[in-house]
Amino acid sequence: MTVLKRRLRRLVAPIGVALLGGGLVIAGVQSAHAADTLLSQGRPTIASSTENGGAPAAAAVDGNSTTRWGSAWADPQWLRVDLGSTATITSVQLQWETAYAKAFQIQTSPDGTTWTSIYNTTTGAGGNQTVNVNGSGRYVRMYGTQRGTTYGYSLFEFKVYGSLTNPPASDGPGYVMANPPVTGVVPSTYVPPPTNPATTHHEFQANCAVSRSNLPDDPIVFPNMPGASHSHTFMGNTTTNATTTLASLQSGGTACITPGDKTGYWMPTLLNGTNAVQPVGRQVIYYKSGVIDYTSVRPFPPGLRYVVGSPSATLDDFKNNPGAVEGFECGDSSFNWDIPATCPAGTQLNARLQAPSCWDGRHLDTPDHKSHMAYPVLGVCPNDHPVAVPMIEFKMAWPVSGDMSQVHFSSGRGYSFHYDVFNAWDVPTLAALTTHCINGGLQCDPRGFDQYKPDRGAALNENYELP
Incomplete structure (x- = not known):
């Protein structure tokens, strides 16, 4: 030098x-x-x-x-x-x-x-x-x-x-390992070419009714601890409780219109004062593509479970959640990040919240019930969560209107809204719907039928089962 x-x-x-x-x-x-x-x-x-x-x-x-x-x-x-x-x-x-x-x-x-x-x-x-x-x-x-x-x-x-300060032991207590794990996946940056007619949706519906209500159990957050949780409203599987396992869900019944969907879905119970308000009829749970390359989405592995949102969330947490779509709405009022003070008589309270759709490929659950999942960034999964899976979107409707000042969740204010998913789909049924509707770029009902593109047929028969 x-x-x-x-x-x-x-x-x-x-x-x-x-x-x-x-x-x-x-x-x-x-x-x-x-x-x-x-x-x-x-x-x-x-x-x-x-x-x-x-x-x-x-x-x-x-x-x-x-x-x-x-x-x-x-x-x-x-x-x-x-x-x-x-x-x-x-x-x-x-x-x-x-x-x-x-x-x-x-x-x-x-x-x-x-x-x-x-x-x-x-x-x-x-x-x-x-x-x-x-x-x-x-x-x-x-x-x-x-x-x-x-x-x-x-x-x-x-x-x-x-x-x-206290790092979790890798794959120790609280971790549930995928068997086999999904390895060697690189996040897809592929942009599917335009189609004619245009592909605008990549989704199918799961229509599921309330199966159990006002039950203070949460088999993901408090496994084998009956009564340890705030009250939940359960949809889908009819057997979900504190001792639920993948095997118990697979052997249970379902309140979903598709017999193959034995997944447990649950959320905090909505209360008007001290009275529980339950959704009426089947609710819409969308399975969508959360990434630009909808052809890369693969089905959930059996036993995958996670929590979306948090009972301890602040209003800012809920408002800025990457999966918050429209918050709460009733009548013409929308994008509310807490339950509105009033709703027009005869309307319903609606909520939408999207789940993360990128999986790490290794864990079916982690101690915080979230770290194995991540949201896409600008339509692409992050490198440490490279596996694109269906993006669930809850679209709930509760029959409550008028004075809403006493309406809240069992977990707290409106922005404490969250939900849990414990996948127990019949493997071939979920694979058929994912391939036909999400990968195929269709807007499907629970049969896997797109009424705007009837020539594409359906994934399931009139009984919502594989043909």
Whole structure:
């Protein structure tokens, strides 16, 4: 190395380093200390707002520097990631798009409610930043108070490094392994070509009635613990209780119109004061493609189970859930993130919520009943959850209207709405519906028949069974 080059190195090296707010900021650094672990990638992420449908919160933790989260054009705004358990936080990397934060904080929280600032600056310059910090918490967020441009806040990547305080034992208690696992899958980025007539839907319906009600059991969250849960309304399988297993579901009956659907579906009971309100008749549970390449969707494995939403969710959690479609609606009122105070007489309360549709291929369940599943990012499954499976969408309707001030779920306010799925479909039946309707680009009823494309036929016969 020449003398001139050595002098230039000494002069240039310190330029990107500044000490701000008690944290060391190093511009342009892409990697953390070798001992640190990337904790945030693929974790559940929400934000105070999103700029549009193409800039979701999850895009900031997908490991893809070409996708981004973008906020509304106002102050303040925040982006929050759930690490899954308490962690010691040692550094945070922020890869800003042109729209950056001039003033922001890095905050941690044990519960998503009470926040502690572990870094702050009022002179942010955007670009790529690595902030070395000392903090702990399960939740980490960027809290922006002053934008650096007239636009919103925009992050290509938000990476949190550190170590989990009590990391779960891999494949230990609480893990249910798939047998066999699905390996060697790469997330599909294929875009199916246009069809004539156009393919606009990739779905079929499961129409299922209430099978058991007001039962304080949850065989996923509280297995073999009768009475440990808040009250649930069960649909589909007629035997679901605290001791439910895949074998018991497969040998049970069903309240679904399709005999092969012995899946257990359940949600918190809706109450009007102290009186339970049950959905009347069969409810619509959609099985759709959640990814752009609908031809890559494969059926659920037997025994796959998961929870969508959370009884402890805040209004912001529910509003920003990647699967929240329309929230609550009644009459002409829609996109409510809590149960409306009033509904026109004679209407029904409706709710829609979409489930994640990317599976890790290894686990039928995990200790938090969620980590083995993930939402697609911009229509593509993340690398650590590469297997595209049907995206379930609950479309529930409860016969309650008028004064809704006393209407709530057994789990709490409207935004505590969540549901559980324990797959027990007959394997050939689910495969036929998935292939014919989702992979085939059809809008199917429970028989697997698309009335707009009758020439394509049906997957099942008039008894909703395989022909």
